[in-house]
Amino acid sequence: MNLRALPLISLLALLLATLPLHAQFDTRATAAYVIDHTTGTVLLTKNPDLPLPPASMSKLMTLNMVFEALKDGRLRLDDKLPVSQHAMDYQGSTMFLNTSDRVRVEDLIRGVIVLSGNDAAAVLAESLSTDGTEAGFARMMTTRAAELGMTNSHFTNSNGWPQAGHRMSVHDLGILADRLITEFPTFYPLFAETEFLFDGRAPQNKFNRNPLLKLGIGADGLKTGHTNEAGYGLVGSARQGSRRIVFVISGLQSAQARAEEAERIVNWAFRQFVEKDIASEGHMLAQADVWMGESSSVGLVAPKDLLLLVPALGQNKLEATVTYQGPIEAPIEKGQQIAELVIKRGDMPDARMPLVADRSIARGGFLPRLRTAAKLLLKQVAGGAQDLL
Structure with a gap:
């Protein structure tokens, strides 16, 4: 040639x-991925393709499947879905659903995004699964993830509950966040909601856990995650002026460390790089x-x-x-x-x-x-x- x-x-x-040479950001996270969404420029990677337990951050894949179903008409926001015993039995963060409930899809989506409801994710999963089970839906998630280029993701449930083999890389989570922002602009504003009280049932679980939403730095999504195995993580996005960044961090030791690291990354990404x-x-x-x-x-x-x-x-x-x-x-x-x-x-x-x-x-x-x-x-x-x- x-x-x-x-x-x-x-x-x-x-x-x-x-113009300058930039230094690699020193992050305390076990794994990290930061991309300038506007230009597609990768700003930071640390163990980007290492499959890790994603905890509730994997609920983003469930939401992607739900948004796709809403887009093609398989699901409607006003549809009311039944709650199985399996979904009701989930512990951790929940909407406190029970088997007598019939819950609107829109409420379940908010329950997943704002409340991180494990039960809400399972209800949505069972409604879309080809065999009616959450395990079947997890297999659908894995197949769809591969189609979207998420090659280091494997799901065994819909919500990130600790289970052997349930893994995602921070790079895959970044790909997923980019898709949710780009492909579903109608639903993306839901990720910025700071509070959702469903039926007055759980006043102690009505606030969004994303620590950046109220800081005035342009943050408008997406999802936190925490288990003992995974540590504290966050898939985040923020917009300032014409620029938007997307970042994923995983493996922090506390909620405070996660909040501090996320804010540091947002400030660094916007202050150390400019568009020309x-x-x-x-x-x-x-x-x-x-x-x-x-x-x-x-x-x-x-x-x-x-x-x-x-x-x-x-x-x-x-x-x-x-x-x-x-x-x-x-x-x-x-x-x-x-x-x-x-x-x-x-x-x-x-x-x-x-x-x-x-x-x-x-x-x-x-x-x-x-x-x-x-x-x-x-x-x-x-x-x-x-x-x-």
């Missing part, structure tokens, strides 16, 4: 000036050689407004190149992706952004093709002569 690196560094240096405009849609960044076309070159333009997340402070300059396999053979269609903008950001992963043709170029007739062949021959001859010097 012949990759061409074009002189774009000076242009980006003018746009972005001097690279190019507006249609802006030409470079040109590429064309083979056998009506024109000998084609402009490389941004297909959309290009944003880049960069460290906020420091001394390292960004390095950028445009690469393409060339010369590019005609015909070329306008808007066809034919190149890539690659930007190095110190310790951060390289940013890769597609570039497209600014216009269509038809295959040339005899004379343009003859000129192209002659130019290539002259370049080869000149290159061979230099090799002899």
Whole structure:
């Protein structure tokens, strides 16, 4: 493959000036995953793909299954679901449901999100399971998780109750959080609710356990988790201005440590990184050689407004190149992706952004093709002569 690196560094240096190398955030969590939701930039990983007991954070997968069922009509918010003895027998955090209840789906969803109700999750699971059991629903969860790219998740129940083999990685939980935010905007605001009192039954369990929701830092979700085996964890998200971050932490030693670590991560993610405009849609960044076309070159333009997340402070300059396999053979269609903008950001992963043709170029007739062949021959001859010097 012949990759061409074009002189774009000076242009980006003018746009972005001097930018920093970022240091890895020192987290006390056993595992952590932080991503800038707006740009898709991963900011922090620590044991991201290690399968761990997720405790109640795995209820997010149950909610994903419920939201999918609501979206395709298998379930309605006003449907009233029966409570089995199995669901009623769950201990820990519950809605205090009993077998005489018929509970609206919307109330059960709030019971899962705000109250972390183990019984509520089991009721929803049994209603959607192909065999009517929570275990059957857990198998459905595992299959669906794999389809969504969550390769380190295996479920044995709907709510994260301690059980052998019930595992998720923080990376998988991050993928799931991103999906809930992006795919279900109608339901996502429920994650920001701080209080839900169901039927006056459990005044001692009416508050959302997410410690960030009342801090005024843009937090609006998603789910806490705790068991003795898992420690204290949180799948969180916060929005400030045009940016949103999603983070997952697991294995903290106390609720206070979880709250402190979550707030530290949110502050770090928003203060240590900033968005920069690279190019507006249609802006030409470079040109590429064309083979056998009506024109000998084609402009490389941004297909959309290009944003880049960069460290906020420091001394390292960004390095950028445009690469393409060339010369590019005609015909070329306008808007066809034919190149890539690659930007190095110190310790951060390289940013890769597609570039497209600014216009269509038809295959040339005899004379343009003859000129192209002659130019290539002259370049080869000149290159061979230099090799002899």
